[in-house]
Amino acid sequence: MLEEVVSIEFNREIGKDTFLMGFRSPLLASCANPGQFLMIHSGRETRDPLLRRPFSIHGIQDKNTLMILYKIVGKGTSLLSALKEGDAISLIGPLGNGFTFPRPTERTLLVAGGMGIAPLFFLAQALKKAHKHEITMFLGFPTSQEVVMTDQLKDLNVDLSLTTEDGSLGMKGLVSDLLDQHLSQELTKKPVIYACGPTPMLKKIAQKAITCNLTCYVCLEVYMACGLGICQGCAVKAANSKGKSYHSVCQDGPVFSAETIDWEVM
Numbered sequence: 001m002l003e004e005v006v007s008i009e010f011n012r013e014i015g016k017d018t019f020l021m022g023f024r025s026p027l028l029a030s031c032a033n034p035g036q037f038l039m040i041h042s043g044r045e046t047r048d049p050l051l052r053r054p055f056s057i058h059g060i061q062d063k064n065t066l067m068i069l070y071k072i073v074g075k076g077t078s079l080l081s082a083l084k085e086g087d088a089i090s091l092i093g094p095l096g097n098g099f100t101f102p103r104p105t106e107r108t109l110l111v112a113g114g115m116g117i118a119p120l121f122f123l124a125q126a127l128k129k130a131h132k133h134e135i136t137m138f139l140g141f142p143t144s145q146e147v148v149m150t151d152q153l154k155d156l157n158v159d160l161s162l163t164t165e166d167g168s169l170g171m172k173g174l175v176s177d178l179l180d181q182h183l184s185q186e187l188t189k190k191p192v193i194y195a196c197g198p199t200p201m202l203k204k205i206a207q208k209a210i211t212c213n214l215t216c217y218v219c220l221e222v223y224m225a226c227g228l229g230i231c232q233g234c235a236v237k238a239a240n241s242k243g244k245s246y247h248s249v250c251q252d253g254p255v256f257s258a259e260t261i262d263w264e265v266m
């Protein structure tokens with residue numbers, strides 16, 4: 001784990017309130033894995049807001065540049081969006097466990113809701129590089145204005161299907177509806193599912209996967225104050241009463257096998 005102040009190479013709006021930021025860090029780029037995250041602070045001197053914010057590593061460009069993809073939802077992300085090329089940000093990472101890769105022969109299904117695409121794009125990039133995996137991806141956004149990264153996913157040769165809640169692009173509905181449809185047609189070829197997005201979406205997907213006896217990994221995005229295992233603010237209830245009662249998402253996760261989480265209380 002490193003603590004670094006890095007220089008921003010680009011920070012551009014690529015969708016409604018959605019920004020792609022790149023910053024140079026050869027050290028981090030050499031050791032970051034898909035599913036891991038960074039705790040980022042937007043100001044070196046001001047400490048406003050006080051706490052760092054967690055962001056998934058979204059990809060690596062030209063071996064030395066790391067990217068994050070983020071949506072403005074509050075003060076921290078709003079301050080990040082105002083930063084320009086050459087400005088500095090402070091970060092700690094890479095943190096968390098990251099995804100377990102599927103075997104090269106396994107069918108791989110990625111399901112992303114909104115900014116859940118951030119870590120799953122990195123996973124798709126890494127899987128294509130490692131084994132040229134066949135990847136199917138379901139992507140859901142509220143409206144067409146929020147849709148991002150589809151061209152880059154097509155360039156990676158990912159078989160992509162899209163949903164929007166208002167039907168302005170792709171199928172109308174939720175991305176979990178698309179998964180339900182797919183599984184009802186193709187359950188003979190069992191995929192390994194990787195999902196990231198809002199908790200209600202993950203709950204639906206995890207419960208479906210458990211019912212269908214499919215391997216499913218979820219990347220949780222809960223509130224985090226420290227990201228380092230100190231504050232206990234990121235605890236989620238574990239499913240197995242024989243093991244530990246709670247998982248610390250920042251330390252044990254953020255990626256979990258679906259059946260290890262108690263979804264009833266999520």
Ligand SMILES: Cc1cc2nc3c(=O)[nH]c(=O)nc-3n(C[C@H](O)[C@H](O)[C@H](O)COP(=O)(O)OP(=O)(O)OC[C@H]3O[C@@H](n4cnc5c(N)ncnc54)[C@H](O)[C@@H]3O)c2cc1C
Nearest residue numbers: 053054055056070071073074075076077115118221222223
């Ligand atoms: C491991 C991890 C990886 C993440 N990766 C990304 C990413 O790649 N891209 C991205 O855009 N976001 C990501 N997030 C969420 C991101 O950390 C929050 O959006 C960010 O901290 C909000 O900061 P803020 O100061 O702008 O908003 P705040 O002022 O803190 O909050 C504004 C609003 O957003 C809601 N909110 C804040 N944090 C979360 C959260 N973690 N989950 C659900 N709702 C929240 C609050 O309830 C509030 O309504 C990730 C979170 C975790 C834990």
Ligand code: FES
Nearest residue numbers: 227229231232250
């Ligand atoms: S965020 Fe503090 S312990 Fe996980």
